Amino acid sequence: MKKHDDTNRPETQAPIRQYTEYDMQVSMVHDLIAPYHTMFKSPLAKLEAIKQGLQPASLSALLKVTEVTQADIARWLDITEPTLRKHIQGDNSLNPGLSEHVIQLLELFDKGVDTFGQLNEFKSWLRHYNPGIDAIPFDMLDTITGIGIVMSELIRIDYGVTA
Template identity: 70%
Template structure:
């Protein structure tokens, strides 16, 4: 069977398995979901979030953040208000991140999780982030350097979910 034909075919026997024409999740979406899984408990429980912030996230959270957001190290350093060399030092380090960085990273993960939920595609959400939004009178991407800015963007995503765009 041609690679261009979508669907699944049984490897043995003559009866093909049913075709699933409406399943369009890409492997990139699955990878992002896998990267977000360890952080999802923080989105659902404020106490779990607080505990993780106080304990400090592992340095690997920065690598996960780079992968989930697709942002450059320059962007991530700007969002977290640290220099690029400091970001690289944290990425290569094995110590827990401080509370401020941990909180900001968790909020960014929560935002990207919500964006994926709202838009159904990480690429569509990233595109939306980079365009001017009249509802918040800003480009959402430019607000990710503060917790208040992230909160504003999250609120806008909730408004989109409910169809309240003005």
């Protein structure tokens, strides 16, 4: 029996993946949020981080992830823009109230990117009236309860229960 020779056959290679702007944007969001993932998974880890206070870098991460203005972040956190800038530039840990709000917002944006697959899709969804919650989600991010309502709506979207 003659042995088959494969030496002259071209090797099949996996196609080279072209990274799109979408891939880079999602990767950037995941990279910025990665340090907070353990807090999202464990309520006790989240509580400990809240009590210790997040580092000011968490505010910079929030600004980069959300791609909203400092005015929007200040409004969500119920502080002035100058106070927000002082926190960002400072060395002191955030107080528990701010820490909790920042963690909840980061977790929401992580979930939103996961649900919609793209940051821009999620951001667009946030700014439009949603009949399921009878509000514009973006306008609800100034309270922990509002963030919880928006998070619940994302979970309903994941499961296909939008009405």
